[in-house]
Amino acid sequence: MRHKLKITREINLQIKHNLITMPGVSFKEISTVFSHPVALDQCDRFFEKFPGLVKRSAYDTSGSVKRIMEENLRDCAAIAGKQAAEYYGGNIVMKEIQDNKENFTRFVLLGRELETRKKADKTSIAFSFGNAAGALFKCLSVFALRDIDLTKIESRPIHGRPWEYLFYLDFLGNTGQESTLKALDHLRELTEFLEILGCYPRDASHEKKGM
The missing domain is CATH 3.40.190.10 (Periplasmic binding protein-like II)
Incomplete structure (x- = not known):
């Protein structure tokens, strides 16, 4: 980032x-x-x-x-x-x-601008929040409430802020869709930091092979 x-x-x-x-x-x-x-x-x-x-x-x-x-x-x-x-x-x-x-490894292509093409059906974000009971549950609930499918979540420690983490999340959806926009707006209300890392077509080739 x-x-x-x-x-x-x-x-x-x-x-x-x-x-x-x-x-x-x-x-x-x-x-x-x-x-x-x-x-x-x-x-x-x-x-x-x-x-x-x-x-x-x-x-x-x-x-x-x-x-x-x-x-x-x-x-x-x-x-x-x-x-x-x-x-x-x-x-x-x-x-x-x-x-x-x-065994699959995921590779990504990077660019300088956020793309929002119609065929883009996957979005990656990063967010963080203060240490409070149930905070992560509330953040993830904004997607569950709108039936948005999460495909990956992982966390990394925030440098200089002990016991606080930056969460990376992938979900199926386009940033131009109403459900996605509402979920992200809702998430902003619950977080201290939120950034969209990309909106792009997902690679489902391994799924077609039954992997």
Whole structure:
């Protein structure tokens, strides 16, 4: 929010982690596995199955493949997507080793202006309020009263204000709709801070696949 940018698009990509080595290297030759810390954590069951493998954190997944290829690390592997293996010439020795086979990561496109196109059906907001009994319940009630579907809520501590939080909320609706406008007006009455982070078309591609 510091940069005053707005969300204009979202895309949900399915994450499939693969174990990648240099060409000609077998699984039995591997002793160390590089990847981004999040990717390593998402493959916990794989490491439980093969406890002899040493995990090493790297700055990103693709960079891990690049490293083992450029440094000729024949006793090492990387966890990354198949595109990284194809780009750097790596060999996939194990496919889809992630714990959750329905693992999606959400990416957003940012712009300088808030868009309110008719096909936009999802809105993201941020808000905060004073510490009072039932405050969060009251804030969420403005959406329930109008049958507005919430798709995500999370909180982050507010710097310099102990025990106070900034809430991030996604819901289905366009900021031009009457029900959305009334809900946001109602929410303003209950909060100390409210900002619309974006109004954009939701990516429902994973829902169409039954994921």
